Amino acid sequence: MTLRLTNTLTRRIELFEPLVPGQVSIYCCGVTVYDLCHLGHARSYIAWDVLRRYLIWSGYQVTFVQNYTDIDDKILGRAAEEGSSMQAVSERNIEAFVADMARLNILPPDRMPRATQSLDAIRSLITELEAKGAAYSADGDVYFAVMKHAGYGKLSGRDLAEQQDNAAGRVASAEEDRKQHPFDFALWKGSKPGEPSWESPWGPGRPGWHIECSAMVREELGDTIDIHLGGADLIFPHHENEIAQSEAASGHELARYWLHNGMVNVGGQKMSKSLGNFTTIRALLDSGITPMTLRLFTLQAHYRKPLDFxxxxxxxxxxxxxxxxxxxxxxxxxTLGAAPACPPALAASRQRFAAAMDDDLNTAAALAVLFELAKPLRALANRLERGDSSAAEEAQAPELVDQGQLLLELAGVLGLQSETEAKTTTTSPGPSDAEIQAQIEQRQAAKAAKDFPAADGIRDGLRAQGIELIDRPGGITEWLRG
RNA sequence: GGCGGCAUGGCCAAGUGGUAAGGCAGAGGAUUGCAAAUCCUUUACCCCCAGUUCGAAUCUGGGUGCCGCCUCCA
Structure with missing residues (x-):
């Protein structure tokens, strides 16, 4: 296979070659657990889930690590608002996150480290950076010195010299005064009274945001990983800073491929909390949009492009x-019966699918292959549902069985799975089969008497109860629930 | 101001040099008492201008419009 991916680091599409043949290490920036996840998160994690599934399908052994940021000002703020603790807010939202991801059929990461459980790794990394002269402490805070790190800005295309006088818009603050350069960022923040804090060589405090990822990547996957994932809004400063910290400490490249997904837009603007234009995943799913609809919706666009909701x-x-x-x-x-060898026509479909996915995960083009494979199956399914007897015979055709198998396999790579069960679990009792049959007979009588208003009235009445009538040739009426 | 990205039919969206995938919607047909559902068929010269080329949506230059990042953010 010849997977090619757009690497933000080089701004090019590059042939993907893992460090260790056959194995892929992936780190994905997770969520800050201060609230429920919205569509933007869904889009991002669905995209990376598809990357992961495709790599596995292609024969790679994938290690996928994704963090929880559970130390953060916003979590503290939320805890203060509701009079609970940072831990309580985090636990609740982690639980919600796991549930939401499961509903979307996103594979759970192999490991999900948390900032609160990575303090040792964080502290030792900061100590190391300080020892190497890449960091300095000031009044209980510790900052990373961007000027001391050659290559700062390589991911986001920023030039420190040019950006120097560009700090005009920055608010003057005590913190800004402590920094040697406006772009310097906190590795460790001294705690204010009443805040959760951890002991450290620099006094009680908590880690800055960026350092946790550097520490976790190193602890879980080593100095250099194959792929680092995240939203495009994390490129600067988060990922830029992560690279600086990790590479200043280890002297090795942090990640060989950096992939970033595009934002979800609403009316042309980014979906975000601050604009108030967000829809949470669970609100959407609870409103009747099925998980697979949401998956299909996001996969119809390329992962790097903005997606209009x-x-x-x-x-x-x-x-x-x-x-x-x-x-x-x-x-x-x-699926009954031994599947014969994949016929040439299906081999072509498989190849087109793989070619699309190899091309920087072109899921939109890959979906076109699925729709084409699905077309005859769908038509047959509809005929079967209507009791067409010749359809039952056609369903025995080995080519069709094969086509169905391939469709299932490829849909699985995109994490799409049949939702047939979901519909039958509706709890509304509705009329019994006998009642429906009686109604149908009444309608038949009305039709025979050319009393169409009465016939339509019966049909509308049943429809209101969720029963759809289907008139077939020969005066036979079928019905379907839901 | 700096960095990056995008502009394809009514909507969403592939396509990166050889005469435009797919989905939705629409239209026509079959079917029907009428519908619904289903099946079949069908709908684009690609933001503008200039250039390169036998040939460009696809490359180059210019323009216009939109978006993201530069503060927390998937």
Whole structure:
């Protein structure tokens, strides 16, 4: 396979070659657990889940680490608001995060370290940076000295010399005064009274945001990893600072490939808490949008491009998913019998899928292959649902069984799975089969008497109870729940 | 101001030199008492201008518009 990925570091598409053949180490920047996750997070983690699944499908052994930032001003703020503790807020949101990711069929990371559980690694990394002259302490804080680190700005394309006088907009503050350069950032913050704090050589305090990732990457995966993931909004300063810290300490390149996903926009603007234009994952899923619809919606766009969120686009995805789901549902019932060798036509589909994914994870193009594979299956599924007897025979065709198998396999790479069960779990009791049958007979009688208003009235009444009538040739009426 | 990205049919969105994937919506047809659902068919010269080329949505230059980052953010 020849996977090529856009590397933010070089701003180019590069052939992906892991450090150790056959193995891939990945670190993904996780969430700050001060609130529920929104669509932006969903988009990001779905994209990386697909990367991971594709690598596994391609035969790689993947180690995927993703952190929780559970020390942060916003968590503290939230705890103060509700009169609880930083830990309580974190625990609650971690629980919600795990549940949300599971609903979206995102594979759990192999390890999920937390800042609060990585203090030793953090402190020793800061100590090391201080010893190497890359950091300095001031009034209980410790800062990273960007001027001492050659290469600062290489990820985000920033030039320190040019940016020097560009600090005009920065608010003058006590912290700014302590810094030697406006871009210097805190590795350790001395604690204020009442705040949670940890002991350290610099006094009680807590770690800065960027250092935890550097420490966790090193502790979990080593000095150099294959792929580092995150949202495009993390490029500067977070990832830039992470690189500076890690590389200043180890002397080795932190990550060989940096991948960043585009933002989710609403009405042309980034979805964010501060703008108040966000929709949480659970609000969306609870409103009736299925997890797979959401997955399909995000995968229809390339992961690096901004994705516009609108209810119209989501509805389109929902309708699109309905068709794909029907095909997947049928395919999963056709698994009986030994699958013959993949016919040439299907081999071509498989190749087109792989070629699309190899091309910087072009999931939109890969989905086109799925839709094409799904088309005949979906049509057959619809005929079967209507009791078309000739369809049952066609479903025996080995080519179709094969096609279904391939569809299931490729959909699985994108984390798409049939949602057939979800529908039947609706709790509304509705009329019994016998009642429905009686209604249908009444309608037949009305139709025979050309009393169409009455016939339509019966049909509308049933529809209101979630029963859809389907008139088939020959005067037979089928019905479907839901 | 600095850095980066994007502009393709009604909407979303692939395509990076050879005459435009896919999804949704729409239209026509089949079917129907009418519908719904389903099936079949069908709809674009790619923001503007100039250039390179036998040939460009695709490369170069200029312009216009939009977005992200530069403070926390997936």
């Amino acid at each position: 609108s209810s119209e686009a989501l509805e389109a995805a929902a309708t699109g998913w309905k068709g794909l789901n029907a095909a997947l549902g049928l395919a999963s019932t056709l």
